Amino acid sequence: MTPLRWADASRETLNEVLPEALVVLPVGATEQHGRHLATGTDALLASTVAERAATVAAEHAARPIVLAPSLPFGASDHHLPFGGTLSLTPETMLAVLLDLLRSVAAAGAARAVLVNGHGGNVGVCHAAAAAASSRHRLAVAHIDYWRFAADDDAGAGIVPGHAGEFETSLVAAVRPDTVGPVPPRAHPLPDTATGPAGASVHDAALWTAIDGYTDHPERATATHGGAWLERIVGGLAGCLAELTETM
Numbered sequence: 001m002t003p004l005r006w007a008d009a010s011r012e013t014l015n016e017v018l019p020e021a022l023v024v025l026p027v028g029a030t031e032q033h034g035r036h037l038a039t040g041t042d043a044l045l046a047s048t049v050a051e052r053a054a055t056v057a058a059e060h061a062a063r064p065i066v067l068a069p070s071l072p073f074g075a076s077d078h079h080l081p082f083g084g085t086l087s088l089t090p091e092t093m094l095a096v097l098l099d100l101l102r103s104v105a106a107a108g109a110a111r112a113v114l115v116n117g118h119g120g121n122v123g124v125c126h127a128a129a130a131a132a133s134s135r136h137r138l139a140v141a142h143i144d145y146w147r148f149a150a151d152d153d154a155g156a157g158i159v160p161g162h163a164g165e166f167e168t169s170l171v172a173a174v175r176p177d178t179v180g181p182v183p184p185r186a187h188p189l190p191d192t193a194t195g196p197a198g199a200s201v202h203d204a205a206l207w208t209a210i211d212g213y214t215d216h217p218e219r220a221t222a223t224h225g226g227a228w229l230e231r232i233v234g235g236l237a238g239c240l241a242e243l244t245e246t247m
Contacts, residue, residue, distance in 0.1 A: 001058045001059065001061065001064065001065075002055065002058050003024070003051075003054040003055055003058045003064075003065045003066065003067045004017055004021070004064060004065070004066045004067070005066075005067050006023070006066055006067065006068045006069060007068075007069050009066075014066070014107060014108075015107075015108060017064050017066060018066065018104075018107055018108040018109040019108050019109065019110065020063050020064060021063060021064040021065065021066045021109060021111070022061070022063055022064070022065050022066070022111045022112070022113060022240065022243060022244050022247065023066045023068055023104050023109050023111065023112040023113070024050055024054050024065060024066065024067050024068065024112075024113050024115060024240065025068040025070075025071065025100065025104075025112060025113065025114055025115065026043075026046040026047045026049075026050035026051075026067075026068075026070040026071070026115045026117065027046060027070070027071045027074065027097070027114050027115065027116045027117065027118070027121055027125060028040075028042040028043030028044070028045070028046040028047065028070055028071065028072050028073075028074060028117045028118060029042040029043060029072070029073060029074030029075075029076050029087075029117070029118035029120065029121065030042075030043060030072055030073055030074075030076070030085065030086040031074070031076040031079040031084070031085040031086070031087065031118075032079045032082040032083065032084040032085050032212055033162070033163035033167070033212075033213065034163040034182070034211070034212055034213035034217065035180065035182075035183050036163070036168065036179060036180040036181060036182045036183070036213075036217060037163050037167065037168060037171055037178065037179060037180070037213075037217075038171075038175075038178040039084045039085065039086075040072065040178075041163070041167060041171055041178075042074065042117040042118040043070055043072040043117065044171065044174065044175060044178075045117050045145070045167070045170055045171070045174070046070060046115055046116065046117025046118070046145065047070040047117075048174050048229075049115065049117070049145045049229070049232050049233055049236055050067065050070070050115040050145075050236070051067060052229075052233045052237075053115075053232075053233045053234075053236035053237040053239075053240055054067050054237075054240060056233065056234070056237035057236075057237040057238070057240035057241040057244070060241055061240070061241050061244040062241075062244040062245040063111075063244045065240065065244065066109070068100075068104070071096070071097075071100070073086055073087070073088050073093075074087070074088065074093060074118040074120055074121045074124075075087065075088055075089065075090045075093045075118075075120045075121055075124050076088075076118070076120055077089060077090075077120075078120065078202075078204055078207055079207070079212065081204075081207075081208070082207075082212045090123070090124050093121070093124045094124050094127055094128055094131075097114070097124065097125065097128035097132075098128055098131060098132055098135075101128065101129075101132035101136065101138060101140060102132065102135070102136060104138065105132075105136035105137060105138040109138070110137060110138060110139065111138070111139050111140075111243070111247040112132075112138060112139070112140050112141070113140070113141045113142075113143060113240065113243060114128065114129060114140065114141070114142045114143065115143050115145055115236070116142065116143065116144045116145065117144075117145055119144075119160060119162065122144055125142045125144075126142050128140075128142075129141065129142040139247045141243055141247065143236065143239060144160075145232055145236060146159055146160035146166070146232070147235075148231060148232045148234075148235030148236055148239075149166070149228050149231055149232050149235075157215070158214075158215045158216075161213075161214040161215050162212075162213055162214045163212070163213035163214065163217060164213060164214040164215035164216065164217050164220075165215055165216050165217055165219045165220045165224075166215075166220075166228065167217075168182075168217040168220035168225075169220040169221055169222065169224040169225030169228060170225045170228060170229055171225070172220055172221065172222040172225045173222045173223075173225030173226040173228075173229050174225070174229070176222060179220075182217045182218040185211060186211065189210060189215070189216075
C-alpha cells in the first residue's frame with residue numbers, strides 16, 4: 001500500500017478512501033534563512049519528511065494514508081525585518097489551518113495529522129489541532145518533525161535551530177543546489193539563553209543580534225544531514241503507523 005496524494009485523486013476516490021484514512025498535512029513556511037539557505041527551506045523539509053515517512057508507514061499501516069498538499073506559508077512575522085519572507089499572522093494562520101481541517105472533516109475524513117516544519121508554527125498548530133478536534137468530528141495530531149532528532153547526541157544544542165547546522169545539513173542532503181556559502185558573522189555569536197529554565201522568552205532583538213540564523217551552519221555536512229534525515233523519517237514513519245492504529 002502506498003500513500004494516496006490528495007491532489008492527484010478524484011473526488012470519487014477520496015470519497016471512498018477518506019472515511020477510513022489518516023490525512024497527513026505538511027505545514028511549512030517561506031521565510032529568510034540567513035544568507036546561505038533558500039527561503040523555502042521549512043516548506044521543503046516538512047514536505048520531504050512527511051512524504052518519505054508516509055511512504056514508509058503506508059507499507060504496514062492499519063488504514064490508508066492520504067498525503068495532502070503542503071501549506072508553504074507559516075507564522076513568520078519575526079523574520080519580516082530581514083526581507084525575503086512571506087508570513088501569515090498567527091491569527092490568520094490559525095484561521096487557515098482551521099478552515100483546512102474543517103474541509104478535511106467535510107470531505108468525510110475522521111483523522112488528520114499536522115506535520116510541522118517551522119518553530120514559529122508550533123503554538124498555532126497545537127491550537128488548531130485542539131480547536132478542530134472540538135469543533136468537528138475529527139481526531140487531530142500535531143507533530144514537529146525535528147522532535148525525532150532532538151534526542152540525538154549529535155544534535156545537542158543545535159536542533160532545530162534556524163538555518164544553523166541542523167537545517168543546513170538537512171538541506172545539503174535533500175537539495176544541495178540551494179545551499180550557498182556561509183559568510184563570516186559580523187560579530188561573535190551572542191549567548192541566546194535569555195531566560196530561566198522552563199521559560200520560553202520571545203525577543204525580536206535577538207534575531208537581529210544573531211543576523212537571523214543560529215549556531216554554526218558552516219559545520220553542516222550532507223553526511224550529517226542524511227543521518228538526521230534517516231532518523232527523522234524512521235521516527236515519523238513509526239509514529240504515523242501507530243496513529244493509524246490508535247486514532
